[in-house]
Amino acid sequence: MTIKEVSEKYDLSADTIRYYERIGLIPHVPRKENGIRDFDEASCGWVEFSKCMRSAGVQVEALIEYVDLFFQEGTEEARKDILVEQRARLQEQYEQLKATMERLDYKIAHYVP
Amino acid sequence: MTIKEVSEKYDLSADTIRYYERIGLIPHVPRKENGIRDFDEASCGWVEFSKCMRSAGVQVEALIEYVDLFFQEGTEEARKDILVEQRARLQEQYEQLKATMERLDYKIAHYVP
DNA sequence: TTAGCATTTGGAGTGGACTCGAAGTCAAGC
DNA sequence: GCTTGACTTCGAGTCCACTCCAAATGCTAA
Numbered sequence: 001m002t003i004k005e006v007s008e009k010y011d012l013s014a015d016t017i018r019y020y021e022r023i024g025l026i027p028h029v030p031r032k033e034n035g036i037r038d039f040d041e042a043s044c045g046w047v048e049f050s051k052c053m054r055s056a057g058v059q060v061e062a063l064i065e066y067v068d069l070f071f072q073e074g075t076e077e078a079r080k081d082i083l084v085e086q087r088a089r090l091q092e093q094y095e096q097l098k099a100t101m102e103r104l105d106y107k108i109a110h111y112v113p
Numbered sequence: 114m115t116i117k118e119v120s121e122k123y124d125l126s127a128d129t130i131r132y133y134e135r136i137g138l139i140p141h142v143p144r145k146e147n148g149i150r151d152f153d154e155a156s157c158g159w160v161e162f163s164k165c166m167r168s169a170g171v172q173v174e175a176l177i178e179y180v181d182l183f184f185q186e187g188t189e190e191a192r193k194d195i196l197v198e199q200r201a202r203l204q205e206q207y208e209q210l211k212a213t214m215e216r217l218d219y220k221i222a223h224y225v226p
Numbered sequence: 227t228t229a230g231c232a233t234t235t236g237g238a239g240t241g242g243a244c245t246c247g248a249a250g251t252c253a254a255g256c
Numbered sequence: 257g258c259t260t261g262a263c264t265t266c267g268a269g270t271c272c273a274c275t276c277c278a279a280a281t282g283c284t285a286a
Binding site: 227228229230231232233234235236237238239240241242243244245246247248249250251252253254255256 | 257258259260261262263264265266267268269270271272273274275276277278279280281282283284285286
């Protein structure tokens with residue numbers, strides 16, 4: 001698949017996908033002989049994963065570290081730790097979000113500022 | 114209350130509070146004769162409100178508009194609309210967050226990348 | 227009354243995450 | 257053979273939301 005197809009498939013700009021590869025947020029994408037990216041299933045999987053994580057607010061830094069560890073042997077625990085930590089972060093955001101939504105609901109329902 | 118006290122009370126830097134006032138995210142804070150901010154209950158309320166909204170991810174822009182309308186007569190509906198729209202945005206974030214957390218839970222539980 | 231610390235303003239600087247631009251290559255169609 | 261449009265790299269630019277700085281003023285305590 002070309003970058004354009006992947007970009008449309010996951011609704012991420014081609015620039016963003018190139019940027020993600022450049023900074024190591026997704027692993028190197030295979031190229032054709034002419035140097036053009038040719039996304040295979042694994043690469044698509046990474047794009048999809050990064051999109052999902054990013055849109056929930058997982059930091060770029062954490063994802064880079066994860067991808068980095070992914071290519072080293074015996075780092076399963078470390079990788080899992082990253083996931084656990086990010087999971088905890090999301091949990092916090094979740095609580096905050098819930099509280100704020102309830103507050104907004106109340107404000108909207110009783111609207112008199 | 115001084116800005117320092119408010120800053121400690123709500124765990125927001127004094128710089129951020131001044132910034133919020135400057136851009137209109139909170140209304141003008143009353144001053145003493147010497148020009149120093151003297152937060153009353155209303156001002157504290159705005160600080161607390163903005164902190165809550167911001168930490169859930171409500172955009173600065175929307176809050177500025179809200180505060181702006183707040184000081185004009187007959188804008189109740191418009192203000193409520195802002196709240197309703199922001200509520201919907203948070204709802205989307207919430208869904209995204211939930212989905213991502215579930216995905217992480219699964220990945221963590223079955224850890225074999 | 228002088229030191230030392232908080233506060234004021236306005237403007238400049240920062241960090242994160244993209245987003246764009248320039249200059250070049252390549253394949254397909256006319 | 258030439259144009260057109262998608263692709264490449266790499267560096268620069270942008271946007272948002274702060275965060276910091278400088279210079280001036282004010283309050284408190286030795």
